[in-house]
Amino acid sequence: MTTRRAIAPEELDTLNLADPRLHAESDLSAVWRHLREHRPVHWNPPTDTAPGFWVVTRHADVTSVYRSSARFTSEGGNVLETLLAGGDTGAGRMLAITDGERHTGLRRVLMSAFSPRALEPIVESVRRTVNRLLRDALEKGRCDFATDVAAGIPLGAICDLLGVPDRDRAHVLSLTSSALGSHEADSTAVDAWIAKNEILLYFAGLARDRRDSGHSDVIALLAGSEVGGLPLDDDEIILNCYSLILGGDETARLSMAGAALALLDHPDQWQALKCGDAGIGTAVEEILRWTTPALHSGRTATADTEVGGRPVGAGEIVTVWNASANHDEQVFDTPAELRLDRTPNKHVTFAYGPHFCLGAHLARAEIGAVLAGLRDLVAQMEQTGPAKPVYSNFLSGLSALPIALKAA
Numbered sequence: 001m002t003t004r005r006a007i008a009p010e011e012l013d014t015l016n017l018a019d020p021r022l023h024a025e026s027d028l029s030a031v032w033r034h035l036r037e038h039r040p041v042h043w044n045p046p047t048d049t050a051p052g053f054w055v056v057t058r059h060a061d062v063t064s065v066y067r068s069s070a071r072f073t074s075e076g077g078n079v080l081e082t083l084l085a086g087g088d089t090g091a092g093r094m095l096a097i098t099d100g101e102r103h104t105g106l107r108r109v110l111m112s113a114f115s116p117r118a119l120e121p122i123v124e125s126v127r128r129t130v131n132r133l134l135r136d137a138l139e140k141g142r143c144d145f146a147t148d149v150a151a152g153i154p155l156g157a158i159c160d161l162l163g164v165p166d167r168d169r170a171h172v173l174s175l176t177s178s179a180l181g182s183h184e185a186d187s188t189a190v191d192a193w194i195a196k197n198e199i200l201l202y203f204a205g206l207a208r209d210r211r212d213s214g215h216s217d218v219i220a221l222l223a224g225s226e227v228g229g230l231p232l233d234d235d236e237i238i239l240n241c242y243s244l245i246l247g248g249d250e251t252a253r254l255s256m257a258g259a260a261l262a263l264l265d266h267p268d269q270w271q272a273l274k275c276g277d278a279g280i281g282t283a284v285e286e287i288l289r290w291t292t293p294a295l296h297s298g299r300t301a302t303a304d305t306e307v308g309g310r311p312v313g314a315g316e317i318v319t320v321w322n323a324s325a326n327h328d329e330q331v332f333d334t335p336a337e338l339r340l341d342r343t344p345n346k347h348v349t350f351a352y353g354p355h356f357c358l359g360a361h362l363a364r365a366e367i368g369a370v371l372a373g374l375r376d377l378v379a380q381m382e383q384t385g386p387a388k389p390v391y392s393n394f395l396s397g398l399s400a401l402p403i404a405l406k407a408a
Contacts, residue, residue, distance in 0.1 A: 004025055004026055004027040005025065005026050005027065006026070006027045006029070006030060007022075007026045007027065007028055007030065007031050008030060008031075009030055009031055009033075009034035011031075012031055012034065012035075012042075015031070015044075016044065016047060017044050017055055017319075017393070018044070018047075018050065018053075018080050018084060018393050019393065020391040020392050020393045021391065022393075023295060023392065023393055023396060024389040024390065024391045024392070025389070028323070029327070029336070032057055032321070032323065032324035032327060033327070033329075035055065035057040035324065036057045036058050036324060036328060036329070040056070040057050040058040040061060040308045041054055041055070041056055041057075041061065041307050041308040041309075041310040041312075042054070042055040042057070043055070044319075050084040050085075051084060051317065052317075053080070053083070053084070053298075053316070053317035053318070053319050054307065054310075054312060054316060054317065054318045054319065055319055055321060056307055056308065056318060056319065056320045056321065057321050057324035057325065057328075058308060058324075058325065058328055058330070059325040059326075059328035059330065059331045059346070059348065060308075060328075060330070060331075061307055061308040061320075062320040062321070062322070062324075062325040062348055062352070063325075063348065063352045063353070064307070065299060065307060065318060065320045066297070066320060066348070066351055066352035066353040066355065067352065067353040067354075068353075069099040069100070069103075069353070069354050069355070070099075070302065071301065071302055071303070071305050072299035072300065072301060072302070072305075072318055073099050073299060073300050073302050074091075074096065074097045074098070074099055074298075074299060074355060075088075075091040075092055075097055075098065075099055075300070076088070076091065076097075076298075076299075076300035076317075077091070077097060077298060077300075078096055078097050078297055078298050078299070078355075079296070079297070079298050079394045080296065080298055080317075080319060080393050080394065081393070081394065082298075083298045083300070083317045083319075084317070090239045090242075090243075093235060093236045093239050093240075094236075094239040094240055094242070094243050095107060095110060095240055095243060095358070096243050096247070096355065099354070101228070102227065102228065103354065103355075105227035105228055106227055106240070107358065109221065109222065109225045109227065110218070110221075110222075110240070110244075110358055111358070112221070113161060113218045113221055114358050114359055114361065114362065115361075116361050119361060119362055119365070122157050122160055122161060122362065123362070123365040123369075125156070125157070125160060126153060126156070126157050126365060126366050126369050127369045127372075129152060129153055129156055130149075130153060130366075130369040130370055130372075130373045131373055131377070133148065133149045133152055133153070134149065134373045134374070134377050134378065134405075135377065136148075137149060137405055138377065138378065138405050138406075138407045141404060141405065141406075142384060142402070142403065142404040142405065143402075143403065143405070144400055144401060144402050144403075145256075145257055145260045145401040145402075145403050146253075146257040146397075146398045146399055146400050146401045147399075147400065149256070149260075149370075150253045150254075150256035150257040150260075150370070151253055153252070153253070153256060153366055153369070153370065154248055154249050154252035154253050154256075154362075154363070154366050155169060155172065155176070155249045155253070156169065157248070157362060157366060158244060158245055158248030158249055158359075158362075159172065159245075160217075161217060161218045161244070161248075162203075162206070162217055162218050162219055162241055162244065162245065163206070163217030163218070163219055163220070164206070164245075168202070171202075172199070172202065172245065175195045175198050175199050175202075176195075176199070176245060176246055176249045176250055196242070199242050199245065199246075200238055200239075200242055203219075203237075203238045203241040203242055203245075204234065204238050206219055206241070207219055207222075207223065207234055207237045207238055207241070208234070218241070218244065219237065219241060222236070222237045222240060222241070223237055244358075244359075247357070247358075247359060248359050248362070248363075250293070250395055251293040251294055251363065251395070252293075252359075252362075252363040252366050252367065253397075254291065254293035254390070254395060254396065254397025254398065255287055255288060255291045255293050255349075255363070255367055255397070256366070256367060256370045257397055257398040257401050258287065258290070258291030258293070258397050258398065259287045259291065259367060259370060259371060259374075260370075260374070260381070260401060260403065261383075261387055261398060261401055262287065262290055262291070262338055263374065263381065264381055264382075264383050264403070265338075266338045269338050269339070269340050270381070272340055272341065273340055273371065273374070273375050274375055277341065278340035278341040279341070280368050280371055280372050280375075281368070282340060282341050282342060282343055282345070283340040283341075283368075283371050284364050284367045284368045284371065285342070285343075285345040285347065286338065286339060286340050286341075286342045286345060287340075287367055287371070288347055288349040288350070288363075288364075288367070289326045289332070289342075289345055289347035289349060290326075290338050291349075291396070291397065292322050292323045292326045292347075292349055292396060293349070293395060293396055293397050294322055294349065294351075294394065294395065294396075295321065295322060295323045295392075295393065295394055295395065295396050296319045296320060296321045296322060296323070296393070296394065297319070297320050297322065297351055297355075298317060298318070298319045298320075299317075299318045299319075299320070300315065300316070300317060300318070301313065301314055301315060301316050301318055302314065320348075322347075322348050322349060322351075323396065325347075325348050326347045326348060326349065331346055332345075332346075350363075376408065377407065377408055378405050378406070378407065378408060379406045379407060379408040380405070380406040381403050381404070381405055381406075382403060382404045382405075383401070383402065383403050384402045384403055384404050385400075385402035386400075386402075387400060387401045387402075388400035388401075
């Protein structure tokens with residue numbers, strides 16, 4: 001069992017929801033519930049170094065913002081870090097922060113690599129990797145589930161898609177871990193900036209090598225594709241590889257580690273999974289809702305508008321909080337309970353609308369493989385030390401989860 005300090009709604013006006021420590025070290029459940037009930041569109045005031053932003057917490061309002069890229073654009077950036085810093089230099093070139101016809105064209109190119117049929121060999125490789133990592137952990141009797149199991153699964157899959165050589169994968173993992181969050185409370189924005197630039201430089205090298213190389217990976221796909229009648233330039237290829245490696249690794253990895261902790265904390269649900277009362281499909285969706293690895297997504301209002309009846313000015317930052325929407329009592333029955341057989345499950349973990357996660361099928365397959373592996377191979381799990389959080393205002397999850405395991 002893990003405990004974090006519960007923040008009372010009375011403390012709301014003293015909180016800065018852009019503070020990574022707040023999300024890593026605190027339980028904001030009561031704050032989110034209060035906001036949904038009384039202040040569903042809340043203004044987080046500016047600080048000495050950053051502008052203020054809107055905080056949208058109800059499921060209906062969150063999906064409304066996600067749906068309307070005309071009113072709420074991603075092109076100013078889609079996470080607080082870049083929005084508060086003045087914008088993202090990849091806007092209009094990287095799929096996640098591009099809207100309109102350009103977004104549609106880029107997405108069409110990449111969807112060919114992320115369709116269920118195209119991903120079949122990757123998914124089969126994921127299952128083999130999960131079984132190997134779990135058997136290794138069972139042989140030792142203990143492991144850090146976050147680093148010894150979860151870390152090796154999504155990175156391997158996305159690196160297979162991108163054609164990243166095996167020798168480079170540990171280095172790429174260390175960079176992705178630093179780019180969007182940190183394992184340490186005292187990590188700085190400079191550390192994240194350095195990691196992001198190293199990722200960009202790494203893929204610049206791969207992209208140069210892949211042009212006209214005969215490779216069949218996603219980098220080669222991008223290098224040989226056109227959007228709007230024009231080929232993608234090197235910057236566009238590099239930026240989209242950067243986006244895929246971050247999105248494809250971090251969120252799935254954090255959900256997997258969160259799944260193990262959820263089963264440890266809820267032995268009744270562990271037994272429901274073991275005995276088949278909860279199927280893998282519904283369990284995957286509930287784990288995605290429960291862990292919500294991407295806390296928020298950010299947009300910029302393109303004109304004077306409104307959200308949930310509150311006026312929002314042109315150019316103002318609007319953040320939609322998946323962490324709150326996934327516990328909205330108007331959508332989920334007893335949302336504070338983990339129920340692996342929950343259905344329906346209209347979580348927004350993969351966002352919603354035009355920017356629905358490109359890698360959703362792969363992420364579901366990865367988490368499903370982990371749950372199936374735990375069900376089939378593991379008889380007992382026990383936490384042997386404290387779980388450690390990542391420090392981020394965007395990502396939620398664990399950097400360490402020491403456990404002992406016994407084979408089934």
